Amino acid sequence: MSRQIAVGIDLGGTNIVTALVADDGEIIAIVSRRTDAARGAECVVGEMADTVNSLISDNSIALEDVVGLGIGTPGPLRLSKGYIHRPANLPGWENVPICQWLQEKTQLPVQLENDANAAAYAEYWVGAGKGSCDLVTLTLGTGIGAGAIIDGEILRGHFENAAEFGHTIVELDGRPCTCGQRGCLEQYASPGNIAKYAIEQIRKGSESSLGPVLKANGAFDSQAIAEAAQAGDSLADTIWDEACRYIALACVNVQHALNPEILVLAGGMSKAGDFLLGRVRQHFISRTWKIFEDKPRIVLSNLGSNAGVVGAAGVAWKAHRSGAACLNAATAE
Amino acid sequence: MSRQIAVGIDLGGTNIVTALVADDGEIIAIVSRRTDAARGAECVVGEMADTVNSLISDNSIALEDVVGLGIGTPGPLRLSKGYIHRPANLPGWENVPICQWLQEKTQLPVQLENDANAAAYAEYWVGAGKGSCDLVTLTLGTGIGAGAIIDGEILRGHFENAAEFGHTIVELDGRPCTCGQRGCLEQYASPGNIAKYAIEQIRKGSESSLGPVLKANGAFDSQAIAEAAQAGDSLADTIWDEACRYIALACVNVQHALNPEILVLAGGMSKAGDFLLGRVRQHFISRTWKIFEDKPRIVLSNLGSNAGVVGAAGVAWKAHRSGAACLNAATAE
Numbered sequence: 001m002s003r004q005i006a007v008g009i010d011l012g013g014t015n016i017v018t019a020l021v022a023d024d025g026e027i028i029a030i031v032s033r034r035t036d037a038a039r040g041a042e043c044v045v046g047e048m049a050d051t052v053n054s055l056i057s058d059n060s061i062a063l064e065d066v067v068g069l070g071i072g073t074p075g076p077l078r079l080s081k082g083y084i085h086r087p088a089n090l091p092g093w094e095n096v097p098i099c100q101w102l103q104e105k106t107q108l109p110v111q112l113e114n115d116a117n118a119a120a121y122a123e124y125w126v127g128a129g130k131g132s133c134d135l136v137t138l139t140l141g142t143g144i145g146a147g148a149i150i151d152g153e154i155l156r157g158h159f160e161n162a163a164e165f166g167h168t169i170v171e172l173d174g175r176p177c178t179c180g181q182r183g184c185l186e187q188y189a190s191p192g193n194i195a196k197y198a199i200e201q202i203r204k205g206s207e208s209s210l211g212p213v214l215k216a217n218g219a220f221d222s223q224a225i226a227e228a229a230q231a232g233d234s235l236a237d238t239i240w241d242e243a244c245r246y247i248a249l250a251c252v253n254v255q256h257a258l259n260p261e262i263l264v265l266a267g268g269m270s271k272a273g274d275f276l277l278g279r280v281r282q283h284f285i286s287r288t289w290k291i292f293e294d295k296p297r298i299v300l301s302n303l304g305s306n307a308g309v310v311g312a313a314g315v316a317w318k319a320h321r322s323g324a325a326c327l328n329a330a331t332a333e
Numbered sequence: 334m335s336r337q338i339a340v341g342i343d344l345g346g347t348n349i350v351t352a353l354v355a356d357d358g359e360i361i362a363i364v365s366r367r368t369d370a371a372r373g374a375e376c377v378v379g380e381m382a383d384t385v386n387s388l389i390s391d392n393s394i395a396l397e398d399v400v401g402l403g404i405g406t407p408g409p410l411r412l413s414k415g416y417i418h419r420p421a422n423l424p425g426w427e428n429v430p431i432c433q434w435l436q437e438k439t440q441l442p443v444q445l446e447n448d449a450n451a452a453a454y455a456e457y458w459v460g461a462g463k464g465s466c467d468l469v470t471l472t473l474g475t476g477i478g479a480g481a482i483i484d485g486e487i488l489r490g491h492f493e494n495a496a497e498f499g500h501t502i503v504e505l506d507g508r509p510c511t512c513g514q515r516g517c518l519e520q521y522a523s524p525g526n527i528a529k530y531a532i533e534q535i536r537k538g539s540e541s542s543l544g545p546v547l548k549a550n551g552a553f554d555s556q557a558i559a560e561a562a563q564a565g566d567s568l569a570d571t572i573w574d575e576a577c578r579y580i581a582l583a584c585v586n587v588q589h590a591l592n593p594e595i596l597v598l599a600g601g602m603s604k605a606g607d608f609l610l611g612r613v614r615q616h617f618i619s620r621t622w623k624i625f626e627d628k629p630r631i632v633l634s635n636l637g638s639n640a641g642v643v644g645a646a647g648v649a650w651k652a653h654r655s656g657a658a659c660l661n662a663a664t665a666e
Contacts (some may be wrong), residue, residue, distance in 0.1 A: 076625045088624075134491040149615040150483070150490075157483075161628030164589040167622060169582050172503065179622040181585070249502050252514070256497040257590040259490020274335020289500060289512040291421075293410045294492030 005061060006320065007052050007069040008313030010115060013089025016044075017053050019306070020059060021313035025126030027306065029059050041084070041096040068181030069108040070316035071098065072308050074145075079160045082112050082146065088178075111315045116310050117154045117163070121313030121318075123264045127303040128135030136254050137249065138165060138302070140269035140276075144176075144186040144298025148258055154315075155258075163180065165254060166190070170246055188246040191222030191269045198225055198239050205272040208235040226272040241279060243269075246281030255288060255296055266301030273300065338394060339653065340385050340441065341646030343448060346370065346422025349377075352385050352639075353392060354646035358459030360639065362392050374417070374429040379417025382438030402441040403649035404431065405451030405641050407478075412493045417446050421511075439624040444648045449640050450487045450496070454651075455644030456597045460636040468595040469587050470634070471498060471580065473602035476511075477519040481591055487648075488591075498587060499523070503579055521579040524555030524602045531558055531572050541568040559605040574612060576602075581616030588621060588629055599634030606633065 005028055010017040012035060016203040020032040031051060037044065056066060076085040082099030084090070099110040113121070120137040129135035133152045139145040144166030148155040153161045162232050167179050174183025187193050199219065209228050211222050222243075226234035251263055270276055281298055288295060301307060338361055343350040345368060352363040366385060370377065389399060393579040409418040415432030417423070432443040446454070453470040462468035466485045470477040477499030488495045499519040500512050507516025520526050534657065535544050542561050546553050555576075561569035583595055603609055614631055621628060634640060 085625075125556075132491070150488070155483070155591070156628075158465070158594035158629075159592050159625075161625060161627045162590065162592035164592075168586040168589050169503075170505065172578065172582055179624050181620060181622050245505070249505055253501040253586065254590075256501050257495065257587075258488070259492050259495035259497075261491035287502070287514060289514050290495060291512050292418075292492075294490075294494045296491075325398070 002062060002065050004065045004067050006067050006313040007073040008309040008311070008316065009048060009052070009069065010118070010308035010312055011035070011048070011071060011073040011301035012115070012308075013074070013087075016048060016051075017306075017309045018048070018055055019313060020055055020061065021105075021310055021317075023317055025122070025310055025314070027310065029055055030309065031055060036084045037090045037093065041090075041093045041098075043075075043099070045096070045098055045101045046105065049102055052102075052106050052108075062109065066108055067109050067320035068316035069102060069106060070110065070111045070113060070118070070314065070319075071102065071292070072113050072115040072312040073098070075114045076161060077112060077114055079112055079114070079156065084112075088197035109316075109319065111319050113154070113312060113315045114147070116145030117147040117156070117316060118311030119145070119266060119307040120149055120163075120264075120311070121154055121314050122303055122307040123266070123301060124149040124152070125314040126310065127307065128264045128299045128301050129262045129323070134167070134258070134260045135264060136163065136258055136260045136296070137264040138250065138254075138267055139307075140189070140191055140247070140265060140267035142190065142192045144190045145267070148260070150258065168250065168253060170249055183251050185246060188252070189243040191326075192238055193245045194225060195220060198236065201235060201239070206235050209233045210236060222269050223271060226275055231274055233243070240275075244276065244279035245283045246304055247280050248287055251280065251284045251296070251298060252288045256295065259294055260268045260296050263296040263298045264301050265298065266303070266307060270300050276300070335395060337398045337399050337400050339400050339646040339649035340389070341642040341644070341649065342381060342385070342402065342404040343357045343451070343641035343645055344368070344381070344404060344406040345448070345641075346407070346420075349381060349384075350639075351381070352390055352642045352646060353388055353394065354643055354650075356650055358455070358647070360643065362388055363639075363642065364388060368423075370423045370426065374423075374426045374431075375434070378429070378431055378434045379438065382435055382559055385435075385439050394633050395442065399441055401444065401649035401655035403444040403451070403645035403647065403652075404435065404441060404559045405446050405448035405645040405648075406431070407532075407560060408447045409494060410445060410447055410555060412445055412447070412489065415443070417445075442652065443647075446487070446645060446648045447480070449478030450480040450489070451644030451648060452478070452599060452640040453482055453496075453597075454487055454647050455636055455640040455643065456599070457482040457485070457635060458647040459643065460640065461632045461634050462595045465594045467591070467593045468597060469496065469498070469591055469593045469629070470597040470599055471525055471583065473522070473598060473600035474525065474638075475525045475578070477523045477549055478600070481593070498583055501583065501586060503582055506535075517580060518583050522576040522583070524600070527558060527576045528553060528555050531569065534568060534572070539568050542566045543569060552576065555602050556604060559608050559625075563608055577609065577612035578616045581611050581620055584613065584629070584631060585621045588627065592627055592630050596629040596631045597634050598631065599636070599640060603633050613625045620665070
């Protein structure tokens with residue numbers, strides 16, 4: 001028998017990444033295209049299926065060697081129905097039966113998963129959490145996505161929306177969040193929000209080496225804050241450290257909620273490497289309890305931006321192995 | 334065959350409650366004795382076994398009709414070893430192989446469980462969460478215990494210490510907690526701590542109808558605060574409302590962490606009934622997000638102080654039904 005593969009799709013608001021992934025997580029082929037959500041779900045999903053079919057034939061893979069297709073997308077989803085519900089970054093996409101459509105156009109069993117859950121599954125399967133059965137991933141991207149693996153299974157919860165740690169409240173009556181709550185973690189610790197906050201502070205007159213950068217470029221990102229902080233900029237250091245403090249607080253709360261063995265930090269902010277990890281660990285150790293030795297190991301993701309697409313394929317592999325490779329959409333009303 | 338029963342034991346720092354419980358959760362017989370922890374673990378466990386054996390014979394139950402024994406105790410435990418590790422309220426009890434000792438003295442298969450988990454299991458099995466597979470219990474007692482049921486299973490986590498929501502941090506750098514952290518939920522919302530805080534405020538000169546009560550009795554409890562608040566006392570109302578606000582914040586965070594269907598409020602503070610539930614629900618609704626309909630139903634426990642002992646028996650029933658009635662201690666090193 002030739003080598004089997006699963007197809008993974010990471011459907012984001014900006015790009016759609018599609019990959020052929022072997023049973024050890026190796027990426028055999030990968031392609032990224034712009035998401036043109038405004039053209040409508042049916043059109044975009046049709047192109048996604050075309051991409052899948054081309055990728056399979058271009059790589060001379062027989063359809064019977066493809067075990068399935070997994071797709072990770074931002075929530076909220078109706079996982080058990082195989083629907084994309086109403087994602088903020090895919091405007092106009094409402095109750096899209098993506099599993100059914102993709103199955104019809106690719107003849108593959110299709111698994112739908114929340115993108116942050118897919119990323120967590122990738123870390124568990126072949127990433128920084130390999131070998132552990134209990135881990136939580138915090139993806140520090142534009143917002144803060146999170147996923148949890150418990151006993152090797154993705155935690156979904158009754159409403160299929162568990163592990164939304166980015167929207168746990170860390171400040172009662174704190175900064176307003178786009179979700180409608182106040183004081184959400186992602187307002188204090190996501191790369192997008194700390195950059196926004198730093199820019200506000202500079203506009204209000206705070207001195208910083210980032211001032212001229214802002215003047216020249218009109219903006220900067222969290223990586224610029226990390227670099228300025230490491231070069232000794234006081235404002236940047238204060239803002240970076242505050243973000244690390246809130247991430248550490250979230251780690252304490254994840255420890256007490258799910259008691260995982262491993263806590264993986266991923267997403268854009270994790271590119272700062274030890275400057276993120278060291279600070280978070282330091283604040284975590286000083287803030288967590290000492291009465292019981294149940295501290296998770298906090299580590300950086302080693303899958304980078306491919307975690308989502310690898311995890312989506314992993315979910316398809318999982319369904320195949322458990323013999324549960326049935327289409328999620330098959331249970332749709 | 335005669336009616337089968339399981340034995341439940343709720344081992345607390347003050348009392349040891351032992352009950353015979355039918356497979357529908359009905360309590361056939363129950364007895365409570367003072368805990369005299371200072372006499373040493375071996376002596377106390379011996380008396381516990383004597384109580385179990387007497388209760389069985391006094392109720393004319395044949396040993397073959399007893400499916401097993403479940404015991405709930407405060408953590409930290411070594412569940413998979415069947416050990417009591419080092420509980421704060423049983424001083425001197427360290428690494429007590431309670432499962433093995435109880436099995437030797439009762440000839441029953443023994444299941445050890447964290448007491449807050451046992452209470453959650455009781456609510457799931459025969460209490461306010463009956464019919465649901467995903468629930469979380471917050472037991473508002475001296476501290477705040479919590480337990481979570483996911484897909485009908487008790488959430489334990491890698492270090493067997495999950496769902497410790499009482500020690501999730503709700504105020505960065507907040508009030509010091511006995512666990513060594515700062516800003517734990519139980520410092521802001523447990524009955525013991527809000528009474529302590531109210532007493533402090535009155536001693537500092539705050540006016541309150543509770544002032545004379547304090548003078549007369551030297552103390553009061555959270556129930557007195559609830560009553561004073563309902564009678565229009567301004568200080569009591571402020572303190573009660575703050576506690577309800579923090580409990581609501583915890584409910585939002587539990588919602589996003591575990592996404593349960595039901596959230597049960599239990600323990601001494603729940604005796605205030607609607608005056609607790611109404612306030613918590615009101616703060617919860619105003620604080621949780623509106624972008625996705627995944628709000629848990631927040632309800633009061635209907636098992637009262639028997640939740641622990643019923644849940645302990647439930648854990649024994651569960652082990653019996655799944656054919657996994659083996660002694661936890663059997664896997665001890």
